[in-house]
Amino acid sequence: xxxxHPDDYDIHAVREEWVGKxxxxxxxxxxxxxxxxxxxxxxxxxxxPAFLDPQVAAEGPYGAVIVPPSMLPTYFASxxxxxxxxxxxxxxxxxxxxxFGVPTPGDRGINMEVQWEFLAPVRVGDQLRLELRIADVxxxxxxxxxxxxxxxxxxxxxNQHSDEVAxxxxxxxxxxxxxxVARDAERSVQAGEGA
Amino acid sequence: MSDIDYMAExxxxxxxxxxxLAGFEKNLDWTQMVLQVSGSQDWNLVHHDLDYARxxxxxxxFYNTGWTTGMxxxxxxDWAGRSGWVEKLSFQMRGMNFSGTxxxxxxxxxxxxxxxxxxxxxxxxxxENDQAGVTSPGKATVRLPIKDQ
Numbered sequence: 001x002x003x004x005h006p007d008d009y010d011i012h013a014v015r016e017e018w019v020g021k022x023x024x025x026x027x028x029x030x031x032x033x034x035x036x037x038x039x040x041x042x043x044x045x046x047x048x049p050a051f052l053d054p055q056v057a058a059e060g061p062y063g064a065v066i067v068p069p070s071m072l073p074t075y076f077a078s079x080x081x082x083x084x085x086x087x088x089x090x091x092x093x094x095x096x097x098x099x100f101g102v103p104t105p106g107d108r109g110i111n112m113e114v115q116w117e118f119l120a121p122v123r124v125g126d127q128l129r130l131e132l133r134i135a136d137v138x139x140x141x142x143x144x145x146x147x148x149x150x151x152x153x154x155x156x157x158x159n160q161h162s163d164e165v166a167x168x169x170x171x172x173x174x175x176x177x178x179x180x181v182a183r184d185a186e187r188s189v190q191a192g193e194g195a
Numbered sequence: 196m197s198d199i200d201y202m203a204e205x206x207x208x209x210x211x212x213x214x215x216l217a218g219f220e221k222n223l224d225w226t227q228m229v230l231q232v233s234g235s236q237d238w239n240l241v242h243h244d245l246d247y248a249r250x251x252x253x254x255x256x257f258y259n260t261g262w263t264t265g266m267x268x269x270x271x272x273d274w275a276g277r278s279g280w281v282e283k284l285s286f287q288m289r290g291m292n293f294s295g296t297x298x299x300x301x302x303x304x305x306x307x308x309x310x311x312x313x314x315x316x317x318x319x320x321x322x323e324n325d326q327a328g329v330t331s332p333g334k335a336t337v338r339l340p341i342k343d344q
Binding site: 036039040041042043044045046047048049050056060061068069070071098108109110111112113114115116117118121144175177178179 | 236
């Protein structure tokens with residue numbers, strides 16, 4: 001990823017190119033698995049047998065273990081956490097994963113707002129895919145970085161029957177580190193002195 | 196062990212506006228940090244590498260979106276009963292939950308309504324920690340069963 005100096009950054013050109021763009025049509029490498037659900041439940045101390053116990057879940061309203069609605073289906077629906085790929089968002093060497101490829105002055109990402117709509121249960125064994133689009137890109141300063149970029153994405157998840165199972169709207173903030181901000185400011189000063 | 200009866204149903208008729216969700220707490224120690232990365236598979240360095248987090252301008256490691264979603268999701272499914280279905284879940288990251296803090300998930304019923312055949316309950320939900328107060332305020336809609344249907 002090549003970072004852009006804020007003076008060279010044209011938000012209008014970026015919006016023109018990226019807003020509405022289909023970024024990913026990733027298909028899950030693996031079907032939905034028990035153990036990933038267990039790790040998710042373990043993370044938050046969730047003991048609900050609907051997510052953990054195949055025998056109990058078989059007699060429940062969904063007839064099988066389902067994914068907790070809060071479990072990011074991204075884990076299943078992206079190309080898997082390994083080997084790292086840009087669309088899986090697992091490569092720390094490739095900071096563009098936070099910006100979905102949208103050029104930004106910074107390479108540090110923070111998630112700001114999440115909206116989920118859960119449309120149908122996802123069961124163990126289901127095979128998911130997703131379609132991710134850039135819904136909006138805009139510049140809005142934060143305390144850390146006056147040239148922070150905000151990226152809104154909309155993702156729809158489908159099962160193997162092409163039924164929509166979830167929709168996800170996400171707002172990501174991309175900012176520069178304090179060191180990057182200082183370095184960019186130094187270049188701006190030098191450019192001003194040379195003018 | 197949990198004192199939640201996961202086999203029990205929560206019926207729409209038995210819910211009232213103003214009802215508080217029982218909620219739960221977590222101390223964000225190093226073990227929880229590791230579980231966060233394992234459970235979310237989010238390997239962004241700001242969520243487990245203290246030096247990188249500080250280089251990014253943060254005072255420390257902060258917990259990720261997958262964990263936040265999971266905490267609020269558990270809050271809802273713990274409450275919703277056997278047949279309850281979380282239809283919508285949204286939240287803002289207004290503050291961060293850093294390692295070393297204690298976090299509580301809680302919520303309150305704000306409305307009851309019917310949408311066609313669906314009996315719905317709207318809730319305000321929160322994550323708050325002992326140092327920053329409310330860090331993740333959110334809203335949710337849960338579909339509940341109706342008695343004798």
